[in-house]
Amino acid sequence: MHNKSVAELSRELESGKISSVELTQQFLDRLKQEDGKYNSFITVCEDQALADAKAADDMRAAGRATPWTGVPFAHKDIFCTNGTRTTCGSKMLENFVPPYDATVAEKFKAAGAVCLGKTNMDEFAMGSSNESSHFGAVTNPWGLSSGQKRVPGGSSGGSAAAVAARLVPAATGTDTGGSIRQPAALCGISGLKPTYGRVSRYGMIAFASSLDQGGTMARTAEDNALMLNVMAGFDPRDSTSIDREVPDYTATLDQSLKGMKIGLPREYFSDQLSPAMAEQVRNAISEYEKQGAIVQEVSLPNAKLAIAAYYVIAPAEASANLSRFDGVRYGYRCEDPKDLMDMYTRTRAEGFGNEVKRRILVGTYALSHGYYDAYYLQAQKVRRLIQQDFINAFKDVDVLMSPVTPSPAFAQGEKTTDPVAMYLEDVFTIAINLAGLPAMSVPAGFVDGLPVGLQIIGDHFSEARLLNAAHQFQQATDWHLREPK
């Protein structure tokens, strides 16, 4: 059962061949047996999952089943879950039990899905390797047999590793600068970062609010579509949620790609990309040509400034968002504070890890008197230039395609001492967040036995088209079905 997709498991449940309680127990047993190798979960909710599975079986018996009723999945530990510990990968929230559900968590509950637990992640979603988690690094299921422990990517590294290792068929993620697409690429699964505002941010612990977006992670494009069907939609509780109709994302998966115009951004096939990676991506693009798509080169002249703009805007927003962790209302508080200032400064020094502290300090500096115009305002202007490049490109083409990462999964420890080297991991993903666009990572080949991702980028609210393009590719290829040995 563990190799089946969400769509397949849904059909098994519908046919009555297996109950959700049986299925959930099977997945829980496998999770407990296997996750010692990966550390992809922070919290496993065994009792709650079995109770939810029983309720799902009752829901089905009452004729109220949805495609998700009784299907196991997991949440990234950034989504607040009422009554279930939500840590965001931080010591600051090690014992935080939210008194409410994130909108995304509420929607999966309403659909009858069974949450097995909360997946590991970089602390406060800041990282590209899942090594900044207070709960330990996550190991990529790929490459383990060679004896080398590799990173799964980050920050949604636990979700990506768990789906790749067949511990769950699907998991939620969030993407602020590449945190769904990069781990999906490094773990050989499919992931979608929707348009900014498409999925509610309510109850999703904030990192950089103008960039954060919840999204989907599963092995097939079809399962990503099933997830987005649940997650997408307007939410009055999120002030930047967009009020716009949600299509059935599964309805257009089978459309032909004949005549689809694909743009290849010149700047994303640069020296930073190894020839072996470039070859895999180009092979994937020729499959699209075989299916009748038309390929042309395009240019994103300001894309080279994306990392610089991001590392002003994201830390600036993080420094404001994370000011709420003050040891007063919830979360960690230091022992025996001698006065209020001592409580604030020690609580935050002890509760946050190094990468989070670095970003808060950079953000505070960028927003401080005398530097605001040079850093923050200039970054927001550059952000518009970057977005304008995409708007211009989408006048000529339907989608853009590129690599997701410059190289496949790297070894644990390789980049932890050099923050800037880690930041460059997101060189092909960050501009998309700045522009608020949707983009997918789709398994597209292997280099040295490690998965390579193809990035498909669309115009605002074109998720259905991206999923259609990914699904058609997966009808002709089997990269997404390969299993780590």
Next chain:
Amino acid sequence: MSISREDIEKVAVLARIKVDDEQVSALEKDLGNILDLVDQLGAADTDSVAPMAHPLDAVQRLRADEVTETDQRAGFQAIAPATEKGLYLVPKVIE
């Protein structure tokens, strides 16, 4: 561009994060490298460009001024580090 020890200490106070001398030395290098990375922004010609705060240029929605939330004080305070009689406790501020 480099960042001085004094700047780091000042920013750490603003950010309410305690840092010791050893950490300041590490931060001097790391923050210096990050600022070098972002300094390339200065080269972009942005004279006639409006800053972008929201990817879809949306503005804050307003709602009717009505009470919609119910009282959940007990639930919210149950997860606080220290409370008493419905109040949050912090170290003494005024002697």
